[in-house]
Amino acid sequence: MMITCFGKSRISGKLRKRDSSSTSSPPRNWTSKDDNTEEEGSKIIFFGGKNHSFDLDDLLSSSAQVLGKGAFGTTYKVTMEDMSTVVVKRLKEVVAGRREFEQQMEIIGMIRHENVAELKAYYYSKDDKLAVYSYYTQGSLSQMLHGNIGMYDRVPLSWDARLRIATGAARGLAKIHEGNNGRLIHGNIKSSNIFLDSQGYGCIGDIGLTTIMRSLPRRTCLTSGYHAPEITDTRRSTQSSDVYSFGVVLLELLTGKSPASPAVTDAEHGGENMDLASWIRNVVAKDWTGEVFDIEMLSESGVEDEMVEMLQIGLACVGVKQQERPRIAQVVKLIQDIRSTE
Numbered sequence: 001m002m003i004t005c006f007g008k009s010r011i012s013g014k015l016r017k018r019d020s021s022s023t024s025s026p027p028r029n030w031t032s033k034d035d036n037t038e039e040e041g042s043k044i045i046f047f048g049g050k051n052h053s054f055d056l057d058d059l060l061s062s063s064a065q066v067l068g069k070g071a072f073g074t075t076y077k078v079t080m081e082d083m084s085t086v087v088v089k090r091l092k093e094v095v096a097g098r099r100e101f102e103q104q105m106e107i108i109g110m111i112r113h114e115n116v117a118e119l120k121a122y123y124y125s126k127d128d129k130l131a132v133y134s135y136y137t138q139g140s141l142s143q144m145l146h147g148n149i150g151m152y153d154r155v156p157l158s159w160d161a162r163l164r165i166a167t168g169a170a171r172g173l174a175k176i177h178e179g180n181n182g183r184l185i186h187g188n189i190k191s192s193n194i195f196l197d198s199q200g201y202g203c204i205g206d207i208g209l210t211t212i213m214r215s216l217p218r219r220t221c222l223t224s225g226y227h228a229p230e231i232t233d234t235r236r237s238t239q240s241s242d243v244y245s246f247g248v249v250l251l252e253l254l255t256g257k258s259p260a261s262p263a264v265t266d267a268e269h270g271g272e273n274m275d276l277a278s279w280i281r282n283v284v285a286k287d288w289t290g291e292v293f294d295i296e297m298l299s300e301s302g303v304e305d306e307m308v309e310m311l312q313i314g315l316a317c318v319g320v321k322q323q324e325r326p327r328i329a330q331v332v333k334l335i336q337d338i339r340s341t342e
């Protein structure tokens, strides 16, 4: 194995062939030791200086647990021998060639911000594409808002906690939009891609994959509740469509409702399912604003004005006309102004 250190090390190594049975949940070694398929020129690329706590062999021989399967592949929590933990995303449906894939990863790898999940390393071979991220122990915002219902009690999220999550996530997205000379987009902002740091601020994960992956089916976009109405090809997402998706997350934080959930119905339209943004526009137009907020926060006193301010920011973000949506830097400022101490 050859290691060269130029701030970012390139380590040549072998990636054992993908193991299609690696989707079981119990911790296990996720590649088979005796499968030594090697592809010439394939190497794992690390970011962030030469002090890596693991290399490719460590990664491949570690226990992995499936965290979930998303549109872009399977996500594993990998625990190394030294007990450090990373998240490895095994990407499927990559449509970019090696060069475009590497260029995109280089752009993402440059982003270092406390509210953005760090891309630690990536790997590209004909059969396998991996992205390695830092692991967030507290799970995603989606799990916090909607998880584990019926199994055991969720910890309710206070308004303060939600405000912090929104503040951090907005800062993270603003940093992402500064990437690639101000042209970088995320393309898949949603609550399962937002995590919490140790102080409870939101952090954005899964950066920059959308443009190198196959476009999501139109139906998925229509039913997810997160995609801006103008998006017909997710590879052509824009910063403005990111702002729309971020607005949906704000509305999700305020209402506690999942944008993809059929629980969002409109009685006046015969109980028809409608997306979260449309439902809230409807309710607000009828001047029933107070009724949209998550009942979990109803017992908190003196916060309704702040929630109404956030609702206005969310509604501006989910504007149907792209040109009327604010830029994310403006959204950061508006959210910070809700409470000047944040």
Ligand SMILES: Nc1ncnc2c1ncn2[C@@H]1O[C@H](COP(=O)(O)OP(=O)(O)OP(=O)(O)O)[C@@H](O)[C@H]1O
Binding pocket: 067, 068, 069, 070, 071, 072, 073, 074, 075, 087, 117, 133, 134, 135, 136, 137, 139, 140, 188, 192, 193, 195, 205, 206
């Ligand atoms: N860095 C991370 N730390 C902790 N949990 C993570 C991390 N990245 C992803 N997860 C969790 O792993 C699970 C699977 O994630 P994955 O990204 O594959 O799917 P998704 O978020 O549901 O959909 P999509 O592929 O569209 O992003 C989700 O519950 C997600 O919140």
